[in-house]
Amino acid sequence: MLRLERRPQPSRVWVWATPVLAVCLTMIAGGILFAILGKDPVAAIRMIFWDPLFSQQFAAFSRPQLLVKAGPLILIAVGLAIGFRAGIWNIGAEGQYIIGALCAAAVALAFFPSGPADVRLFGTVLFSFDAAPSRWWLFPLTIVAGAAGGFLWAMIPAILKTRFNTNEILVSLLLVYVAEKLLAAASVGWLRNPQGAGFPGSRNLSQFPAVANPEILPGTGMHWGVAIAFVAVIFGYVLLHRHMLGFHVQLAGQAPRAARFAGVAPARLVVFCLGISGLLAGLAGMFEVTGPARMITIDFNVGYGFTAIIVAFLGRLHPVGIVLAGLLMALTYIGGELAQFMLGLPSAAIQVFQGMLLFFLLALDMLSNYRIRLAYREAA
């Protein structure tokens, strides 16, 4: 019989070896899945992991996409990782991402240069703006709006948790559906393009240079959101590993009782962790709507907020690990799309692939926390 023996401390080697092993196992399991779907497994895996970066045919288009997709994933995952370490589970980042984008778009569209713009709610004009394009403060204002939107949306589960002891997992998740309905309402209602012939969707923000978030370096996919994501990574590293607050976060996660004796206020920590992750998710939404997505549409959100959960775990809740994990997950998105076009691989197959990755990771984590021993029958 095999017996598990808890390690006094997680093995440092295994902590970083498990993600690599998990990726390898997922490739094998994914290959089997693709074979069942009637696709050549080797070609499919190669198309997902190799071709977007190195094939002459696709790399020119795919490589910049890597940063475009990794940016929001990393930005959101860094925030989530801080909370996860403290045992505070914000799983509604998708909702905070949507609300951040909506708030940013609302601010940007209020200043859209096409005559006075009205901000409406339920058909009544709340206030009216005169168009004032190309003001330097407009882009920062949009950023603040996005961050504030995500932050405030995350404050709902935070305050309900601290005031009423309500489970933050359920509330933050349920708010994702509310946010999705708000998004739908916005794209057919109060943010709809008045010149869009009645089609759902807002105006194209890329046509509004004062708020647009284009590529900083052409051909790299680098936009302001990616830059901010790397700033967030550094911030996250300093916070978690070089700052007292980070120590409190880890303490609260690993030994809640000890944390209380050490003077960590649980309520403040909940507000901080949910707030920071909501803020970063809102920022991600802001940079997405003004950048790659260009506008608010009903299907604006594509699940970054959920994939970021996988990214956070795959990156071992460590900011540097999250960068690598974010790039890898971005690669599966891009490679998945490529395989969809070239091999007819169903788009859902990539979702399954990402889900399997998390399964393997969680399963293999046992190796970092436990030693496997052969059990001997003990004398009675």
Place this chain on the structure above:
Amino acid sequence: MMDLSSINPVVLVAALMVAATPILLAAIGELVVEKAGVLNLGVEGMMITGAVTGFAFAVTSGNPYLGMVAAATGGALLALIFALLTQYLMANQVATGLALTLFGLGFSALLGQGYSGVSPPRTPRLDFGWLAEIPVLGPIVFRHDPLVYVSIIIVAAVWWFLRYSRAGRILRAVGENHDAAHALGYRVRMVRVAAIAFGGACAGLGGAYLSLIRVPQWTEGMTAGAGWIALALVVFASWRPWRALLGAYLFGGIVTLQLTLQAAGWRIPVEYLAMAPYLVTIVVLVVISSGRARRTLAAPGSLGRPFHAAG
């Protein structure tokens, strides 16, 4: 202009039972899981997997009941992955539950390709003869499909099991204090694995109810948070089966009322009305978790804590 007189209360009550059944099934399963001390956040994933496997089997075989059996099996199989990870490989329950949901959503979308737009075989209503003709009572009590009654029977059975059977007491002991239960010689893991599988089967059945009877059609992501609402329902019910039934029917009432108001042409846009189920769930969670109600919550003592028998 809204015409409230077009709303028939009898039809409303009959409809709310149909609306409540999927989350009731999922919730009663999760209730047993949580009573055994395990928090499985993968209800949404198991439900949607059940919805698609049930649909696929029912369409292929032409028999809706076969589909329901397949749905329960599919949900239970997915739940066993969770059991393996959390009970034997000691993975974090919250993370594994999330993984189950993410995986289930993708997996169901993959399986469900080619089934969208297809009509499933009809599930006939149970025939109660003259009973169904009784005014008011007939349409409410005697004109449903079999699964509505099955869900109520499951609630009753779970209540009896947890309260009066020996196995049910062992399960509760495992959930309240797994170390004590282990010391008494009960097999904590086995009990939990069985509970998790049961929870998965119920969630799968709830999903099949959506795709085979309530909607009835397969669309990607069709559970739309029903699994999460079921999780909230368990908290609302304070882990008591009959309160889960009450909560599910109250919730079904809100959903039905919201749909009726939509149909009656209320002036609030559809998108805002559609938020109601989620907002109501949050409000209920707040009320139930705060203040005086909190002390009577009675969450199982070992809920969500990993069990590792030392030595």
